[in-house]
Amino acid sequence: MSQKVAVLGTGKIGEALLSGMIRSGWPAADLMVTTRRPERAEELRARYGVTPVTNPEAAKTADTLILTVKPQDMGTLLDELAPHVPADRLVISGAAGIPLSFFEERLAPGTPVVRVMTNTPALVDQAMSVISAGTHATAEHLAHAEEIFGAVGKTLRVPEAQQDACTALSGSGPAYFFYLVEAMTDAGILLGLPRDKAHDLIVQSAVGAAVMLRDSGEHPVKLRENVTSPAGTTINAIRELEKHGVRAALIAALEAARDRSRELASGTG
Numbered sequence: 001m002s003q004k005v006a007v008l009g010t011g012k013i014g015e016a017l018l019s020g021m022i023r024s025g026w027p028a029a030d031l032m033v034t035t036r037r038p039e040r041a042e043e044l045r046a047r048y049g050v051t052p053v054t055n056p057e058a059a060k061t062a063d064t065l066i067l068t069v070k071p072q073d074m075g076t077l078l079d080e081l082a083p084h085v086p087a088d089r090l091v092i093s094g095a096a097g098i099p100l101s102f103f104e105e106r107l108a109p110g111t112p113v114v115r116v117m118t119n120t121p122a123l124v125d126q127a128m129s130v131i132s133a134g135t136h137a138t139a140e141h142l143a144h145a146e147e148i149f150g151a152v153g154k155t156l157r158v159p160e161a162q163q164d165a166c167t168a169l170s171g172s173g174p175a176y177f178f179y180l181v182e183a184m185t186d187a188g189i190l191l192g193l194p195r196d197k198a199h200d201l202i203v204q205s206a207v208g209a210a211v212m213l214r215d216s217g218e219h220p221v222k223l224r225e226n227v228t229s230p231a232g233t234t235i236n237a238i239r240e241l242e243k244h245g246v247r248a249a250l251i252a253a254l255e256a257a258r259d260r261s262r263e264l265a266s267g268t269g
């Protein structure tokens with residue numbers, strides 16, 4: 001399979017992916033981008049040396065099309081693209097909610113489609129991308145999608161039925177951690193620390209905890225117990241978290257994100 005790849009709708013996620021592919025050694029000459037605004041196209045050309053093209057040009061000349069427009073814009077993009085996409089192109093969707101069938105119904109019969117949900121840590125090569133194959137996607141197509149998204153972090157194959165849950169967990173996941181850091185920084189200010197110091201303390205604690213979660217092989221409960229001394233400080237904080245229903249709030253929050261992903265399936269918003 002040739003390696004010409006076009007990112008269609010190069011916004012935050014499209015650019016994060018593109019920049020990671022270039023960092024990992026992908027030749028910029030093999031990468032095309034499409035944008036809605038000409039000034040954005042020029043910005044991407046200047047920043048990465050990639051080639052801005054129109055959506056139909058991308059469909060005709062790239063071997064792999066990665067669609068990273070908002071779910072609500074996917075129908076319009078496909079209306080524009082479909083007449084120009086030969087059935088041997090690999091089409092990868094990066095959109096939340098939109099099912100594989102949405103693409104398969106609009107593209108030429110037999111077109112291989114792969115659905116991917118990545119996340120913004122792609123910007124620092126720490127993405128979590130979950131990948132599902134469409135009806136006509138072969139092992140080779142899946143491997144190609146993994147090669148592309150592997151440039152920006154970890155990949156995991158999941159059945160499509162789990163995509164909405166994965167979107168709630170890892171797609172949106174970074175936002176929950178940013179929100180926690182923001183809230184804990186506010187707590188530091190309440191406790192009398194300057195904002196910049198509170199921020200640094202919390203961010204380094206988050207990094208340390210994340211590395212332990214990833215590398216120690218210990219269950220999170222054990223890691224938390226190790227911090228929680230009898231009659232110490234941590235248990236007082238944990239009691240408040242339980243009293244305020246933080247665990248239930250997180251479960252409800254992720255359920256709401258999963259439900260919203262399901263609602264996006266129609267592509268109408």
Ligand SMILES: NC(=O)C1=CN([C@@H]2O[C@H](COP(=O)(O)OP(=O)(O)OC[C@H]3O[C@@H](n4cnc5c(N)ncnc54)[C@H](OP(=O)(O)O)[C@@H]3O)[C@@H](O)[C@H]2O)C=CC1
Pocket residue numbers: 008009010011012013014034035036037040055068069070071073076077094095096097117118119120171172
């Ligand atoms: N942000 C996130 O954390 C994640 C997002 N996603 C998914 O990624 C997709 C993109 O999200 P995100 O990057 O945040 O959104 P952005 O709005 O940053 O990017 C989408 C881009 O597509 C452009 N666009 C829209 N229609 C067209 C078109 N017809 N032709 C060319 N370009 C077009 C938009 O142009 P303009 O700037 O002019 O509007 C915009 O730059 C979504 O489907 C989202 O569900 C997946 C995982 C995580």
Ligand SMILES: O=C(O)[C@@H]1CCC=N1
Pocket residue numbers: 096167171172
């Ligand atoms: O909020 C959203 O809809 C996108 C999808 C996952 C993360 N951001």
